[in-house]
Amino acid sequence: MAATLSPPRLLPSGDSAITVEFSRNIDATANRRVLALDRTLARETIAGVTETVPTYRSLLVHYDPVQIDFDTLSQKLGILAQLPVPPVTNTRRWRIPVVYGGEHGIDLGDVARTLKTTPDDIVARHVAGDYRVAMIGFTPGWSYLSGLPDSLQMPRLLNPRLLTPAGTISIGGMQAGVQCLAGPSGWHLLGRTAVRTYQLHREPIFLLEPGDAVTFSAVDAKTFAEQDRAAEAGEIVAELMAS
Amino acid sequence: MSKLVISSIGPASSVQDGGRHGVQRYGLTPGGAMDALALAAANSLAGNALFAAAIEIGPFGAAFTAREGAVRVALTGALRNADISGRAVAVGTSMTLADGETLTLGFARGGSFSYLAIEGAIAGEPIFGSLAVNARAGLGSPYPRPLQAGDELPAVAASGAAERRIDLPTLADAPIRVLMGPQDDEFGDATKLFLDSEWKISATSDRMGYRLEGPAIKHLHGHNIITDGTVNGSIQVPGNGQPIVLMTDRGTSGGYPKIATVITADFGRFAQIPAGKGFRFTAVGMAEAQAEARKFWQKLRTLPDRVKPIENFDLNIEALQDANVAGAAVSAIDAGTWQIPSAADALTPD
Numbered sequence: 001m002a003a004t005l006s007p008p009r010l011l012p013s014g015d016s017a018i019t020v021e022f023s024r025n026i027d028a029t030a031n032r033r034v035l036a037l038d039r040t041l042a043r044e045t046i047a048g049v050t051e052t053v054p055t056y057r058s059l060l061v062h063y064d065p066v067q068i069d070f071d072t073l074s075q076k077l078g079i080l081a082q083l084p085v086p087p088v089t090n091t092r093r094w095r096i097p098v099v100y101g102g103e104h105g106i107d108l109g110d111v112a113r114t115l116k117t118t119p120d121d122i123v124a125r126h127v128a129g130d131y132r133v134a135m136i137g138f139t140p141g142w143s144y145l146s147g148l149p150d151s152l153q154m155p156r157l158l159n160p161r162l163l164t165p166a167g168t169i170s171i172g173g174m175q176a177g178v179q180c181l182a183g184p185s186g187w188h189l190l191g192r193t194a195v196r197t198y199q200l201h202r203e204p205i206f207l208l209e210p211g212d213a214v215t216f217s218a219v220d221a222k223t224f225a226e227q228d229r230a231a232e233a234g235e236i237v238a239e240l241m242a243s
Numbered sequence: 244m245s246k247l248v249i250s251s252i253g254p255a256s257s258v259q260d261g262g263r264h265g266v267q268r269y270g271l272t273p274g275g276a277m278d279a280l281a282l283a284a285a286n287s288l289a290g291n292a293l294f295a296a297a298i299e300i301g302p303f304g305a306a307f308t309a310r311e312g313a314v315r316v317a318l319t320g321a322l323r324n325a326d327i328s329g330r331a332v333a334v335g336t337s338m339t340l341a342d343g344e345t346l347t348l349g350f351a352r353g354g355s356f357s358y359l360a361i362e363g364a365i366a367g368e369p370i371f372g373s374l375a376v377n378a379r380a381g382l383g384s385p386y387p388r389p390l391q392a393g394d395e396l397p398a399v400a401a402s403g404a405a406e407r408r409i410d411l412p413t414l415a416d417a418p419i420r421v422l423m424g425p426q427d428d429e430f431g432d433a434t435k436l437f438l439d440s441e442w443k444i445s446a447t448s449d450r451m452g453y454r455l456e457g458p459a460i461k462h463l464h465g466h467n468i469i470t471d472g473t474v475n476g477s478i479q480v481p482g483n484g485q486p487i488v489l490m491t492d493r494g495t496s497g498g499y500p501k502i503a504t505v506i507t508a509d510f511g512r513f514a515q516i517p518a519g520k521g522f523r524f525t526a527v528g529m530a531e532a533q534a535e536a537r538k539f540w541q542k543l544r545t546l547p548d549r550v551k552p553i554e555n556f557d558l559n560i561e562a563l564q565d566a567n568v569a570g571a572a573v574s575a576i577d578a579g580t581w582q583i584p585s586a587a588d589a590l591t592p593d
Contacts, residue, residue: 011425014504015532017474019425026469038268053267053472055496060472062267065507065533066540137470137496140271140380144470181380198269200370200381206269 005033008058008081010074015065020077021058026174028146030057031134035211036085037077046076054210055135056144093213095239096178098169098191099224100126105169105191114154123218125149126169126190131176131214136206141180141198143208148176160186167192167228169216178214194227195238202234215241245312245401247361249394250345253303255356255449257376257389258365258396261294266371267472267495274375274382275491277356277450278511280543281320284409285360287546288317288337290402295364296374298390302351302517307359309340313401315362316340319409321354321515336408336553337362339401354515363399377492379451406553409546418525419505419513421478422532426468426500430480433460437486437502441521445485448518450492459484462500470498476505476513490514508535 011019020037023030031054038054041061048067053060063073100123101108112119131147148171156172161184164170168179172187179185180197193216197207208214219227231237259282262275276282276299283293291297298307302321317337318325325332325348332338332346334357340346351357367374367384376383386394427434437460445454466482473479477489479499488505489497505513506527516522527535 012422012504012529013425013472013474013501014422014476015506015529015536017472019471021425021471024469051265051267053495055469055471057469058471060267060474062474065536069533070529135470135496136268136270137472138270138494140269142270183379198271198380205370206266206271210268 005082005084007078008033010078012070013060015070017060017062018070018074018077019058019060020081022081023057026056026146031132031146032085033081034059035088037081038210040080040083044080046073048073053137055137056146088211091211091213092209093215093241094208095215095217095241096169096193096195097219097223097227097237098126098193098216099219099221100169100191102221104221104224105189107170107188108190111152111154111171111188111190115151122152122190125152126171126176127216127218129176129215131216133208133210133212133214134175135210136197136208139179139181139183141178141196141206141208143178143180143197143214145176145178145214146174148174152176154188156186157188160184164189165192167194167196169193178208192224193237194224194231195236196231199231199234202236207236207238245314245342245398246310247314247316247340247396247398248308248310249390249392249396250306250308251392252305252390253301254389255301256303256305257299257378258296258367258383258386259299259375260296260373262375262491263371263373263382270495271371271380272377272492272495273475274377274450275373276358276375277491277514278320278358280411280511280539280546281356281515282358282360283543283546284335284411285317285319285358286364287550288319288335288407288409289315289360289362289364290404291360291362291364293543293546295360296367297358297360297365298396300348300351300357300359302355304347304349306345306347307340308345309342309398310395312342312398313403314340314398315401315404316346317360317362317407318346318348318357319360319411320357321351323351323357324349333408335410337404337406339403339406351517353517355517356515361396361398362402365396379492407550408553409550411549413512416522418523419516420509420527420532420535421476421503421505421524422529423503423526424501425471425504427502429462429464429468429500430460430502431463433462434502436460438524438526441523442486443521444516444518446518450490452487452489452493453513455486455488457485460486460502466499468498468500470496473497473501474504476507476510477501478503478505488513506532506535508532508539
């Protein structure tokens with residue numbers, strides 16, 4: 001058994017943050033190492049580290065240069081990042097209800113045509129996927145998922161849309177997404193969920209954590225409408241499954 | 244209880260403080276004042292905690308009226324003409340508005356943002372420890388949006404304390420210092436063009452990002468990288484080669500290569516550069532950037548020690564305003580500047 005893993009690249013992001021880069025690509029192994037280092041830093045705090053931001057391939061470590069300098073922190077992070085990745089225990093698993101197609105997922109038909117199958121088959125493939133929250137970014141609660149089945153991978157739109165609805169469930173390239181707020185997107189819109197991954201005045205404000213497992217279930221428009229009302233009133237709507 | 248009523252105000256004006264921290268991992272940007280030093284200076288003058296919430300005022304004019312009692316405030320940041328009922332007051336001082344009196348501010352000259360701290364600070368309901376307005380995320384208190392005419396901010400009754408001033412010399416026209424990276428290896432020789440060129444901030448800039456106008460910076464391997472984290476001052480280069488400097492309302496992640504990062508000590512000074520004014524970048528090493536960051540935080544923390552009584556300060560107002568005339572000539576602001584960003588300006592997830 002190898003004592004250590006390959007060293008990450010330690011890139012300065014200004015004078016108060018270090019990008020710990022495990023890969024230049026989307027890569028499940030790299031993301032596991034990102035999330036493992038994130039957990040390690042949550043457990044073994046380093047004085048001066050103020051905040052960590054996981055992404056697909058790197059962990060951004062914000063720090064206070066008054067408390068720790070770049071060289072000292074780089075050295076510590078380099079060592080921690082090469083420790084063997086411990087197996088993940090106690091993963092939370094969420095089931096997120098989605099209303100697919102029609103006005104809720106305007107690209108479902110086009111995706112089916114492009115992939116030479118039926119909309120129902122696209123839904124079946126999407127529901128069959130076993131996903132992980134690889135990172136949350138861009139806007140509050142925008143959750144990027146790894147684990148999209150190969151049979152659903154297709155390039156993003158050439159012309160991104162300037163406005164897509166809150167709760168959009170979409171796919172883009174090799175990624176799947178759960179979008180919380182309305183906003184621009186160049187991904188293919190398959191449906192919508194009533195689940196708010198970000199909602200003020202609810203506990204917790206942010207529902208998903210990087211590393212959480214996610215599956216989707218199909219619901220009809222009536223159920224979506226009911227869940228949307230419940231979610232607006234502060235219900236979580238997503239099911240937390242036994243892991 | 245007194246209150247400060249917003250009689251008039253331009254776009255890009257909102258309640259800001261030190262920002263919210265610890266939630267970038269959920270996609271929520273820190274936000275907070277564009278010029279942290281100026282915010283802290285205003286709070287020092289008003290006797291508040293350094294990062295208490297204050298009014299960040301964009302480049303246009305504004306007017307504030309005290310109601311139901313006197314209100315004591317302090318003004319810092321971009322130079323402007325300022326008067327209380329015709330009586331000139333200076334940027335960098337505290338002042339008391341008697342009940343019914345109005346503080347009128349002109350356009351920013353030679354800067355972009357001013358800070359108006361209210362004695363006792365702005366009260367509201369913090370989310371993740373902050374009242375800072377983030378319009379996109381629907382956050383901020385007392386109003387989760389930029390300020391508008393007619394808004395009211397509750398204030399404690401003015402203490403009647405002697406007015407004070409603070410002097411903050413700035414390196415107004417020195418180049419903006421950057422640390423190269425994290426993806427400067429995506430640019431090859433274009434890094435030299437980036438450092439050797441004069442840049443201007445585009446009028447379509449906002450609290451999320453300042454778009455730069457200058458020569459096109461070409462990528463070696465295309466403009467898409469796999470998204471990674473951003474910081475205040477990240478300089479990302481999209482496909483058209485025109486860099487965007489990410490500001491305090493930035494997205495927490497982005498998929499364009501980042502050629503360099505504005506150093507902490509120069510971020511507020513960069514934020515104050517008016518649209519259309521030429522400036523340059525210069526690269527520094529990590530040791531210098533971190534030494535400057537430590538000096539910057541030390542300076543910020545000791546601002547209350549720099550606060551002085553205002554006696555004899557009236558004499559300086561005229562000189563100060565004369566000095567501003569030249570600045571006004573080179574920082575004319577057109578109506579297109581500092582509009583609320585349209586969806587077309589927004590980046591997409593990648």
